[in-house]
Amino acid sequence: MDRLTKDDVHPKILQKLLEDSDITIEDALENEMILNMGPQHPATHGVLRLLLRLDGETVIGCVPDVGYLHRGYEKMAENMSYYEYIPHTDRLDYISPLANNVAWVLAVEKLAGIEVPVRAQYIRMIVAELARIASHLVAIGSFAMDVGALTVFLWTLREREKIMDIWDILCGARFTNSYTRIGGVANDAQPEALALVKRFIDEIDANLSECESLLNTNRIFIERLDGVGVISKEDALSYGYTGPNLRASGVEFDLRRATPYLQYDKVDFRIPVFTEGDCLARYFVRADEVRESAKIVKQCLQLMQPGEIKANLPKSVLPQKTEIYSKMEELIHDFMIVNFGINPPVGEVYHAIEGSKGELGFYLVSKGEGHPWKCKIRSPSFIHIQSLPHLVKGHMVSDVVAIIGSIDPIMGEADK
Amino acid sequence: MGLEAKLNSDGFLVTQLDAVVAWARKNSVYPMPMGISCCAIEMMASADPKYDIARFGSEVMRFTPRQCDLMIVAGTVTYKMSHVVKKIYDQMPDPKWVIAMGACTSTGGMYRSYSVVQGIDQFLPVDVYVAGCPPRPDNLLNALIQIQNKIGRTRARDFQNLKLPELNVIQNN
Amino acid sequence: MELKELISQKLQANFPEAEFEFSEYRNEFNVKFNKKFVNPICKFLKEDSELEFLLCEDMTAVDWAKRKNRFTVVYHIFSIKHSFRLVLKADVDESDCTIDTVSSVWKTSNWQERECYDMYGIKFNNHPDLRRIYMPEEFEYHPLRKDFPLLGIPGSLPLPKK
Numbered sequence: 001m002d003r004l005t006k007d008d009v010h011p012k013i014l015q016k017l018l019e020d021s022d023i024t025i026e027d028a029l030e031n032e033m034i035l036n037m038g039p040q041h042p043a044t045h046g047v048l049r050l051l052l053r054l055d056g057e058t059v060i061g062c063v064p065d066v067g068y069l070h071r072g073y074e075k076m077a078e079n080m081s082y083y084e085y086i087p088h089t090d091r092l093d094y095i096s097p098l099a100n101n102v103a104w105v106l107a108v109e110k111l112a113g114i115e116v117p118v119r120a121q122y123i124r125m126i127v128a129e130l131a132r133i134a135s136h137l138v139a140i141g142s143f144a145m146d147v148g149a150l151t152v153f154l155w156t157l158r159e160r161e162k163i164m165d166i167w168d169i170l171c172g173a174r175f176t177n178s179y180t181r182i183g184g185v186a187n188d189a190q191p192e193a194l195a196l197v198k199r200f201i202d203e204i205d206a207n208l209s210e211c212e213s214l215l216n217t218n219r220i221f222i223e224r225l226d227g228v229g230v231i232s233k234e235d236a237l238s239y240g241y242t243g244p245n246l247r248a249s250g251v252e253f254d255l256r257r258a259t260p261y262l263q264y265d266k267v268d269f270r271i272p273v274f275t276e277g278d279c280l281a282r283y284f285v286r287a288d289e290v291r292e293s294a295k296i297v298k299q300c301l302q303l304m305q306p307g308e309i310k311a312n313l314p315k316s317v318l319p320q321k322t323e324i325y326s327k328m329e330e331l332i333h334d335f336m337i338v339n340f341g342i343n344p345p346v347g348e349v350y351h352a353i354e355g356s357k358g359e360l361g362f363y364l365v366s367k368g369e370g371h372p373w374k375c376k377i378r379s380p381s382f383i384h385i386q387s388l389p390h391l392v393k394g395h396m397v398s399d400v401v402a403i404i405g406s407i408d409p410i411m412g413e414a415d416k
Numbered sequence: 417m418g419l420e421a422k423l424n425s426d427g428f429l430v431t432q433l434d435a436v437v438a439w440a441r442k443n444s445v446y447p448m449p450m451g452i453s454c455c456a457i458e459m460m461a462s463a464d465p466k467y468d469i470a471r472f473g474s475e476v477m478r479f480t481p482r483q484c485d486l487m488i489v490a491g492t493v494t495y496k497m498s499h500v501v502k503k504i505y506d507q508m509p510d511p512k513w514v515i516a517m518g519a520c521t522s523t524g525g526m527y528r529s530y531s532v533v534q535g536i537d538q539f540l541p542v543d544v545y546v547a548g549c550p551p552r553p554d555n556l557l558n559a560l561i562q563i564q565n566k567i568g569r570t571r572a573r574d575f576q577n578l579k580l581p582e583l584n585v586i587q588n589n
Numbered sequence: 590m591e592l593k594e595l596i597s598q599k600l601q602a603n604f605p606e607a608e609f610e611f612s613e614y615r616n617e618f619n620v621k622f623n624k625k626f627v628n629p630i631c632k633f634l635k636e637d638s639e640l641e642f643l644l645c646e647d648m649t650a651v652d653w654a655k656r657k658n659r660f661t662v663v664y665h666i667f668s669i670k671h672s673f674r675l676v677l678k679a680d681v682d683e684s685d686c687t688i689d690t691v692s693s694v695w696k697t698s699n700w701q702e703r704e705c706y707d708m709y710g711i712k713f714n715n716h717p718d719l720r721r722i723y724m725p726e727e728f729e730y731h732p733l734r735k736d737f738p739l740l741g742i743p744g745s746l747p748l749p750k751k
Binding site for chain 3: 502539
């Protein structure tokens with residue numbers, strides 16, 4: 001190819017080049033560079049934006065910018081009834097929608113003082129644990145994809161599809177389920193669905209090991225993550241870490257054990273704890289938790305007895321659809337609940353569950369009306385993203401990707 | 417049904433150049449996954465082994481807009497995000513198409529609130545709207561087929577007078 | 590001694606002027622106090638070796654619209670040692686819409702206070718980086734205030750040109 005001459009270059013570009021000629025190599029080495037990462041970036045798990053200050057390839061400063069997915073959830077909650085809000089909770093942490101459903105109805109039930117039948121509680125536990133498995137599978141898969149192992153992502157997504165199939169049969173929707181109702185669940189768990197759950201739980205250990213065999217003996221994977229993004233126990237607590245990320249830093253804290261809700265005090269499970277607090281530990285905690293969740297589901301299937309799936313409180317619990325069509329009383333109650341809401345007594349409660357990312361809490365203030373006066377969502381991802389500047393400082397740009405993947409933020413939940 | 421069946425014994429084929437270009441173009445649509453929220457997960461699922469978007473020649477998801485010709489806007493677009501979406505759309509080379517995936521992308525959906533754009537067609541030309549919250553992966557594949565049909569009907573002259581976006585590009589004149 | 594009594598005794602002994610009000614609802618222990626004491630009380634609750642409220646779970650505000658003290662700032666803090674959740678509350682009036690930051694006590698409060706500022710317009714004294722977090726910088730309103738409409742103010746957020 002012929003070399004470009006001066007005439008080939010556009011005069012404006014040439015002028016620009018001549019203007020810039022006073023920049024020397026020494027300047028470039030001494031100056032810092034600002035790198036804008038996101039909000040459209042494959043590794044930021046949605047629309048997280050990071051502004052990185054770089055010295056060469058080392059990150060010396062980081063400012064996360066959130067809010068690109070701020071949908072006004074808390075404002076919307078103030079304008080709709082407690083029932084209407086259930087589908088909205090699906091879309092908070094959209095990797096594990098059913099766990100959010102469970103968290104929301106538990107908060108409302110605490111506010112309204114509703115007792116839920118035991119079978120419904122076990123069904124809720126099963127779906128919440130399946131949601132945790134689904135979430136951790138996606139977390140592991142996308143984390144591995146971020147550091148360059150695409151196959152793991154396809155394999156974990158294959159496992160996740162099985163959970164989606166279970167939910168499809170159980171709730172009629174594969175992804176955004178809205179399965180729970182205040183005072184129970186929408187419909188009883190069908191035997192076919194439970195048989196699928198059992199089959200999935202029996203297979204998950206082997207299938208997960210298959211995925212792990214690609215990672216745990218993979219030198220690139222281990223060496224890229226070992227000792228990267230370390231957060232100490234004290235810092236993790238101070239930053240408000242909960243869930244797998246906190247347990248990877250050596251704090252044995254799990255809300256299922258600390259403040260038991262549903263029937264978690266009846267089942268036996270181990271809380272996986274690692275003390276390193278680095279990316280690798282966070283991956284190991286998630287992988288272990290999948291197995292523990294499977295154990296919980298297995299026990300729930302054994303402990304579950306046939307029975308009611310909705311509390312017998314016609315003023316605050318929606319009746320079954322078939323009854324609405326055939327019975328007068330139920331029709332009236334349905335009309336009243338849908339139009340005027342369940343009107344819990346004046347008061348304020350906070351209820352948190354161990355969601356798949358960490359502590360997922362709802363703070364509700366009621367003025368005795370059909371809609372909440374105030375609803376605050378305590379989302380773990382929001383809290384975890386806050387610690388990114390602390391985690392990435394001193395690491396390479398390519399490690400930033402791994403660190404984001406390891407703390408597993410979901411922007412739908414972080415931005416609300 | 418392949419190309420071989422249409423070739424006669426001398427190995428040539430009489431057709432319009434437009435038709436060949438459109439045929440090639442429609443079977444290798446490179447999507448730009450503008451994954452914003454929940455729909456992005458279903459978009460990911462459409463690439464997984466069960467739904468396998470590769471059957472339609474679109475498995476090459478490129479995260480840089482310069483290499484794409486189809487933008488799948490998957491998820492709620494807020495006012496803050498809308499400028500980013502528009503900028504990325506402007507960076508894509510012509511010809512380009514847009515799928516508005518999901519209810520909130522198409523119309524604002526369940527988010528009637530202060531921060532959500534009530535439909536991305538307020539600032540983007542949308543070719544296919546996909547219903548659902550989020551749509552199932554099959555639905556997205558259907559939308560992709562619709563886009564392919566649309567691309568199959570294009571002719572070179574359709575793209576002759578395209579307006580360049582208002583960017584700070586040094587014009588060569 | 591029960592933990593609730595211990596907390597109330599300790600707080601009253603250490604902060605006699607903080608105008609404490611203790612209440613309980615649905616098994617949640619609420620402590621309300623004068624907003625001037627928020628930072629020392631939080632610091633005390635975190636560092637006291639018998640209590641150790643190391644985890645600040647949540648922090649938000651409630652807008653009561655027409656009440657005299659329009660806002661209440663609410664903290665949910667958790668003691669892992671005792672598996673106990675404590676609710677701290679402090680009233681803030683609109684005429685003096687400020688409260689001291691606790692981000693020096695728990696690092697997690699930094700963003701939560703920014704969120705609270707963004708949504709309610711409550712200013713946090715001595716906060717290291719009090720900027721809007723969700724809404725764009727040039728946005729003028731505070732969306733979660735009760736006088737802000739759900740559908741927003743038309744034209745307050747710009748859209749790109751078609």
